[in-house]
Amino acid sequence: MSNTNSTDQSQGSQKTQKSQESRGDDKRSKAEEPRPAPVEVLRQARAQLAELTGLAPESVTSFEQTEDGWALEMEVLELPRVPDTMSLMASYQVDLDQEGLLTGYRRVRRYERGRSDARRPGGR
Structure with a gap:
Protein backbone atom coordinates (compact mmCIF):
# COMPACT_ATOMS: atom_id res chain seq x y z
CA MET A 1 0.00 0.00 0.00
CA SER A 2 2.81 2.44 0.79
CA ASN A 3 4.31 1.68 -2.63
CA THR A 4 1.04 2.75 -4.27
CA ASN A 5 1.03 5.99 -2.29
CA SER A 6 4.57 6.86 -3.33
CA THR A 7 3.68 6.13 -6.98
CA ASP A 8 0.62 8.39 -6.73
CA GLN A 9 2.73 11.11 -5.11
CA SER A 10 5.44 10.92 -7.78
CA GLN A 11 2.82 11.02 -10.54
CA GLY A 12 1.22 14.03 -8.84
CA SER A 13 4.55 15.86 -8.61
CA GLN A 14 5.27 15.07 -12.27
CA LYS A 15 1.90 16.54 -13.25
CA THR A 16 2.59 19.64 -11.16
CA GLN A 17 6.01 20.06 -12.75
CA LYS A 18 4.55 19.66 -16.28
CA SER A 19 1.80 22.16 -15.45
CA GLN A 20 4.37 24.70 -14.22
CA GLU A 21 6.51 24.14 -17.33
CA SER A 22 3.52 24.68 -19.63
CA ARG A 23 2.67 27.92 -17.79
CA GLY A 24 6.24 29.06 -18.31
CA ASP A 25 5.89 28.24 -22.02
CA ASP A 26 2.70 30.34 -22.14
CA LYS A 27 4.54 33.30 -20.62
CA ARG A 28 7.41 32.92 -23.06
CA SER A 29 5.14 32.55 -26.08
CA LYS A 30 3.19 35.69 -25.09
CA ALA A 31 6.42 37.62 -24.67
CA GLU A 32 7.65 36.37 -28.05
CA GLU A 33 4.41 37.29 -29.84
CA PRO A 34 4.78 40.56 -31.73
CA ARG A 35 2.77 43.50 -30.41
CA PRO A 36 -0.06 44.59 -32.67
CA ALA A 37 0.71 47.35 -35.16
Whole structure:
Protein backbone atom coordinates (compact mmCIF):
# COMPACT_ATOMS: atom_id res chain seq x y z
CA MET A 1 0.00 0.00 0.00
CA SER A 2 2.81 2.44 0.79
CA ASN A 3 4.31 1.68 -2.63
CA THR A 4 1.04 2.75 -4.27
CA ASN A 5 1.03 5.99 -2.29
CA SER A 6 4.57 6.86 -3.33
CA THR A 7 3.68 6.13 -6.98
CA ASP A 8 0.62 8.39 -6.73
CA GLN A 9 2.73 11.11 -5.11
CA SER A 10 5.44 10.92 -7.78
CA GLN A 11 2.82 11.02 -10.54
CA GLY A 12 1.22 14.03 -8.84
CA SER A 13 4.55 15.86 -8.61
CA GLN A 14 5.27 15.07 -12.27
CA LYS A 15 1.90 16.54 -13.25
CA THR A 16 2.59 19.64 -11.16
CA GLN A 17 6.01 20.06 -12.75
CA LYS A 18 4.55 19.66 -16.28
CA SER A 19 1.80 22.16 -15.45
CA GLN A 20 4.37 24.70 -14.22
CA GLU A 21 6.51 24.14 -17.33
CA SER A 22 3.52 24.68 -19.63
CA ARG A 23 2.67 27.92 -17.79
CA GLY A 24 6.24 29.06 -18.31
CA ASP A 25 5.89 28.24 -22.02
CA ASP A 26 2.70 30.34 -22.14
CA LYS A 27 4.54 33.30 -20.62
CA ARG A 28 7.41 32.92 -23.06
CA SER A 29 5.14 32.55 -26.08
CA LYS A 30 3.19 35.69 -25.09
CA ALA A 31 6.42 37.62 -24.67
CA GLU A 32 7.65 36.37 -28.05
CA GLU A 33 4.41 37.29 -29.84
CA PRO A 34 4.78 40.56 -31.73
CA ARG A 35 2.77 43.50 -30.41
CA PRO A 36 -0.06 44.59 -32.67
CA ALA A 37 0.71 47.35 -35.16
CA PRO A 38 -0.43 50.85 -34.11
CA VAL A 39 -3.05 50.95 -36.89
CA GLU A 40 -4.54 47.69 -35.64
CA VAL A 41 -4.56 49.04 -32.06
CA LEU A 42 -6.49 52.10 -33.30
CA ARG A 43 -9.05 49.94 -35.10
CA GLN A 44 -9.54 47.75 -32.04
CA ALA A 45 -9.85 50.75 -29.74
CA ARG A 46 -12.48 52.43 -31.93
CA ALA A 47 -14.52 49.23 -32.18
CA GLN A 48 -14.31 48.47 -28.45
CA LEU A 49 -15.27 52.00 -27.37
CA ALA A 50 -18.21 52.00 -29.80
CA GLU A 51 -19.39 48.64 -28.47
CA LEU A 52 -19.19 49.77 -24.83
CA THR A 53 -20.69 53.25 -25.22
CA GLY A 54 -22.93 52.85 -28.26
CA LEU A 55 -21.18 55.94 -29.72
CA ALA A 56 -18.98 55.81 -32.81
CA PRO A 57 -15.65 57.65 -32.48
CA GLU A 58 -15.23 60.30 -35.17
CA SER A 59 -11.51 60.84 -34.73
CA VAL A 60 -8.46 59.97 -32.67
CA THR A 61 -6.77 63.12 -31.41
CA SER A 62 -4.06 61.56 -29.26
CA PHE A 63 -2.27 58.22 -29.46
CA GLU A 64 0.78 57.03 -27.53
CA GLN A 65 2.45 53.87 -26.37
CA THR A 66 2.87 53.55 -22.59
CA GLU A 67 4.65 51.12 -20.28
CA ASP A 68 1.39 49.22 -19.78
CA GLY A 69 0.07 49.40 -23.35
CA TRP A 70 -1.52 52.32 -25.17
CA ALA A 71 -3.29 55.59 -24.30
CA LEU A 72 -5.64 57.32 -26.74
CA GLU A 73 -8.00 60.25 -26.81
CA MET A 74 -11.02 59.99 -29.10
CA GLU A 75 -13.66 62.49 -30.18
CA VAL A 76 -17.24 61.18 -30.17
CA LEU A 77 -20.54 62.69 -31.31
CA GLU A 78 -22.75 62.41 -28.22
CA LEU A 79 -25.82 64.39 -29.26
CA PRO A 80 -26.56 65.42 -32.85
CA ARG A 81 -28.31 68.77 -33.27
CA VAL A 82 -29.38 71.09 -36.08
CA PRO A 83 -27.38 72.95 -37.12
CA ASP A 84 -24.50 70.49 -36.89
CA THR A 85 -22.26 73.12 -35.29
CA MET A 86 -24.47 72.90 -32.18
CA SER A 87 -24.04 69.11 -31.83
CA LEU A 88 -22.54 67.95 -28.54
CA MET A 89 -19.16 66.31 -28.83
CA ALA A 90 -17.10 64.55 -26.18
CA SER A 91 -13.48 63.64 -25.76
CA TYR A 92 -12.75 60.23 -24.23
CA GLN A 93 -9.49 59.02 -22.69
CA VAL A 94 -9.06 55.33 -23.59
CA ASP A 95 -6.51 52.93 -22.09
CA LEU A 96 -5.52 49.64 -23.70
CA ASP A 97 -3.19 46.84 -22.65
CA GLN A 98 -0.22 45.74 -24.75
CA GLU A 99 -2.38 43.46 -26.88
CA GLY A 100 -4.79 46.29 -27.69
CA LEU A 101 -7.64 45.25 -25.38
CA LEU A 102 -9.50 48.10 -23.73
CA THR A 103 -8.83 48.27 -19.99
CA GLY A 104 -10.66 51.52 -19.23
CA TYR A 105 -12.15 54.73 -20.58
CA ARG A 106 -13.56 58.00 -19.29
CA ARG A 107 -15.07 61.15 -20.72
CA VAL A 108 -12.69 64.03 -20.12
CA ARG A 109 -14.45 66.85 -21.95
CA ARG A 110 -17.82 67.75 -23.46
CA TYR A 111 -18.36 70.66 -25.86
CA GLU A 112 -20.37 71.99 -28.79
CA ARG A 113 -18.91 71.05 -32.16
CA GLY A 114 -18.69 74.68 -33.32
CA ARG A 115 -16.74 75.85 -30.27
CA SER A 116 -12.97 75.94 -30.21
CA ASP A 117 -10.86 75.62 -27.09
CA ALA A 118 -10.50 78.83 -25.08
CA ARG A 119 -7.17 80.48 -25.70
CA ARG A 120 -4.73 80.54 -22.85
CA PRO A 121 -3.34 83.90 -21.77
CA GLY A 122 -0.17 84.51 -23.73
CA GLY A 123 -1.00 81.52 -25.96
CA ARG A 124 -1.49 81.48 -29.70
